[in-house]
Amino acid sequence: MTRFLLPLLVAAVLLGACRREPPAPAADPAAAPPPADTGPAPAEPAGEDADAARPDHPRLQVTTLDGAAYDLADHRGQWVIVNFWATWCAPCRKEMPELSALGAMREHIEVIGLAYEEIEPEAMRAFLKERPVLYPIAIVDTYAPPADFETPRGLPLTYLIDPQGKVAQRYLGPVTAERIERDIAAAGGPPVPDAGA
Secondary structure: OHHHHHHHHHHHHHHHHOOOOOOOOOOOOOOOOOOOOOOOOOEEOOOOHHHHHOOOOOOOEEEOOOOOEEEHHHHOOOEEEEEEEOOOOHHHHHHHHHHHHHHHHOOOEEEEEEEEOOOOHHHHHHHHHHOOOOOOEEEEOOOOOOOOOOOOOOOOEEEEEOOOOOEEEEEEOOOOHHHHHHHHHHOOOOOOOOOOO
């Protein structure tokens, strides 16, 4: 009997040694490799899980990088895209030009970028010189993010706010302008323009 047990014990030890250890987390988020871009993330309906306790009509009052006061309540009548992002986030950087173009080309859509990272305003201005956008950017405190929005567990995290100020959609991961326009149309907003529009 022990003759059979010894080979089984050796085999179990060898198999246990072949398991891959999970990679150690990077100490510096900037040094971490960017997550693989698997395409647009599915929209998550508002009001699920962590958002259940969040208000349907969130408040947002921030100071933008240029020193202007931004109050989400002042933008009623528009569809507003609230985009949590960071300079070190590759998917965030990838979607910035598309969000910028969407806000510039559609009269009924506005965008506000909330930089969710510890960064000095001068460093953010230098970043935006290299990657300019046409929408306002505000740096938010990672230890005290806007209370009416979920604390981001991943970036980008984007909210689509309807003209009455209600959360219409929440997107965790990159989102395309096409997806946002389809969701606006599905929620009763203007139809998706033709490709040439």
